[in-house]
Amino acid sequence: MPTAKTIPLARHPYADGSFKQMLIGGGWVDAASGRRFESRNPATGELLATIAEGDAEDINRAVTAARKAFEGPWSKFKPYERQQLLLKLADLVEQHFDELSALDTLDMGAPISRTRGTRLRVLGMLRYYAGQATSIHGETIENSLPGEIFSYTLKEPVGVVGAIIPWNGPLGASIWKIGPVLATGCTVVLKPAEEAPLTPLRFGELALEAGVPAGVLNIVPGYGETAGAALAAHPDVDKVAFTGSHITGQSIIRASAGNLKRVSLELGGKSPDIVFADADIESAVPGAAMAVFANSGQICSAGTRLFVEQRVYDEFVDRVAHFGKGLRVGNGLDPETQIGPLVSEQQLERVTGYLSLGQQEGARAIAGGARLMEGPLAQGYFVPPTVFADVRDDMRIAKEEIFGPVLSAIPFKDLDDLVQRANATMFGLGSGVWTRDVSKAHRLAKAIRAGSVWVNCYQAMDPAVPFGGYKMSGYGRESGLQHVEEYLNVKAVWIKTG
Numbered sequence: 434m435p436t437a438k439t440i441p442l443a444r445h446p447y448a449d450g451s452f453k454q455m456l457i458g459g460g461w462v463d464a465a466s467g468r469r470f471e472s473r474n475p476a477t478g479e480l481l482a483t484i485a486e487g488d489a490e491d492i493n494r495a496v497t498a499a500r501k502a503f504e505g506p507w508s509k510f511k512p513y514e515r516q517q518l519l520l521k522l523a524d525l526v527e528q529h530f531d532e533l534s535a536l537d538t539l540d541m542g543a544p545i546s547r548t549r550g551t552r553l554r555v556l557g558m559l560r561y562y563a564g565q566a567t568s569i570h571g572e573t574i575e576n577s578l579p580g581e582i583f584s585y586t587l588k589e590p591v592g593v594v595g596a597i598i599p600w601n602g603p604l605g606a607s608i609w610k611i612g613p614v615l616a617t618g619c620t621v622v623l624k625p626a627e628e629a630p631l632t633p634l635r636f637g638e639l640a641l642e643a644g645v646p647a648g649v650l651n652i653v654p655g656y657g658e659t660a661g662a663a664l665a666a667h668p669d670v671d672k673v674a675f676t677g678s679h680i681t682g683q684s685i686i687r688a689s690a691g692n693l694k695r696v697s698l699e700l701g702g703k704s705p706d707i708v709f710a711d712a713d714i715e716s717a718v719p720g721a722a723m724a725v726f727a728n729s730g731q732i733c734s735a736g737t738r739l740f741v742e743q744r745v746y747d748e749f750v751d752r753v754a755h756f757g758k759g760l761r762v763g764n765g766l767d768p769e770t771q772i773g774p775l776v777s778e779q780q781l782e783r784v785t786g787y788l789s790l791g792q793q794e795g796a797r798a799i800a801g802g803a804r805l806m807e808g809p810l811a812q813g814y815f816v817p818p819t820v821f822a823d824v825r826d827d828m829r830i831a832k833e834e835i836f837g838p839v840l841s842a843i844p845f846k847d848l849d850d851l852v853q854r855a856n857a858t859m860f861g862l863g864s865g866v867w868t869r870d871v872s873k874a875h876r877l878a879k880a881i882r883a884g885s886v887w888v889n890c891y892q893a894m895d896p897a898v899p900f901g902g903y904k905m906s907g908y909g910r911e912s913g914l915q916h917v918e919e920y921l922n923v924k925a926v927w928i929k930t931g
């Protein structure tokens with residue numbers, strides 16, 4: 434397998450400028466409208482592919498195929514057979530991992546070191562769901578009714594799933610949605626993000642190669658307002674699993690009302706990352722920096738609000754700024770790159786808008802602060818790691834999700850006051866605590882209202898450990914035992930034996 438560095442763009446086996454169709458009912462087809470859209474490399478602007486642009490009609494075709502598959506031979510698959518399918522798929526993804534991670538890098542910009550770095554997690558996820566496939570079970574439950582009447586539960590797949598994913602980690606996001614579908618016996622229509630549809634489509638080819646039956650996995654690329662909205666509203670979709678912004682999440686809930694489909698939402702955040710003076714500063718500096726700069730800040734649980742204990746604030750924030758300035762920004766295909774471009778022009782505008790806003794609000798940019806335009810960087814959407822000091826809780830840069838490499842550093846004095854301030858956000862996804870004091874760590878782990886608390890680390894993830902939000906970061910959990918439950922219905926069965 435050639436490494437990314439030795440794959441010249443034009444020779445990536447998939448991102449070769451060609452036309453990609455959508456996957457419906459086991460076959461690759463054009464959009465009913467015949468429309469196409471482009472996918473470009475955000476580091477260079479180069480055309481990677483043109484893609485069939487799905488809309489409501491294609492979504493309808495895909496949902497019909499998914500329903501047919503749900504009711505067809507797929508429903509007779511034994512857990513062991515679904516497990517074998519997932520294991521086969523995991524093996525194929527493993528064989529093609531370098532190609533898939535390079536594709537993520539090309540399509541959305543993340544450094545190859547990062548996309549390669551997801552290897553264990555991505556393969557671990559598929560194999561974890563494979564394990565889950567043979568672990569699904571109902572219960573026998575003793576009841577108190579008079580006479581002889583026996584009760585038990587069955588767990589049944591919820592049906593046709595609509596999965597809508599963002600662009601910030603297309604391979605991982607695809608697997609996070611498809612793993613539980615295959616484990617439970619559901620079928621799915623996957624709507625990739627318009628910014629980065631290529632890896633999900635390539636993943637679809639591998640799924641067919643693994644033997645996923647026709648119609649079990651359908652992939653309809655297209656825009657959110659058309660294809661995404663049609664999927665969320667479709668009357669024959671039983672559940673929508675969505676990852677993206679809270680604004681879109683709200684529209685998904687409204688769209689789901691028509692048939693009261695189930696919804697799970699992984700939304701955004703404004704996660705607090707808290708550094709105490711007693712922390713191991715040597716590890717907290719890179720830890721807190723990468724909590725927000727990794728993937729150019731395009732991570733839902735990024736630690737964007739850095740609360741630092743007053744007496745070490747200046748020194749700590751300076752060191753984070755220094756660390757940020759030392760990170761190598763560039764084309765993600767270069768193995769030395771640590772910070773890639775933002776995904777799109779729209780995201781660039783959004784993030785640079787916040788850079789100006791922060792300065793207007795009176796924060797001080799002590800690292801970064803403006804788009805990079807030197808040499809080849811001018812062709813892409815590059816924003817350097819940015820540290821805002823002198824941030825107050827009431828500034829918009831301290832409250833709104835920026836989704837860029839932008840840190841807001843805020844001092845604190847008192848622990849009780851800190852808890853209230855850390856929780857004073859509409860979101861509740863991630864959080865970090867850096868301290869050597871075990872009692873502070875436990876106290877905060879309990880007090881912070883968020884789905885994950887990372888102590889002396891950030892962004893640790895594992896297929897067996899649940900991930901998800903409190904408050905407006907959404908509901909439902911991905912990974913962990915609860916994840917497959919979200920794709921299952923519980924049926925109570927009563928049998929009178931007397």
Ligand code: NAI
Binds near residue numbers: 657679
């Ligand atoms: P988005 O939430 O609009 O897009 C995510 C997915 O939803 C995409 O597949 C999109 O096509 C689809 N979508 C959009 N509108 C839809 C609708 N009305 N019905 C159904 N599906 C729809 O996020 P976008 O526009 O890519 O980014 C905007 C902001 O959202 C970012 O700056 C960031 O703050 C946040 N975001 C958060 C993510 C997270 O992981 N929590 C991921 C992506 C974005």
Ligand code: MG
Binds near residue numbers: 657681
């Ligand atoms: Mg959008």
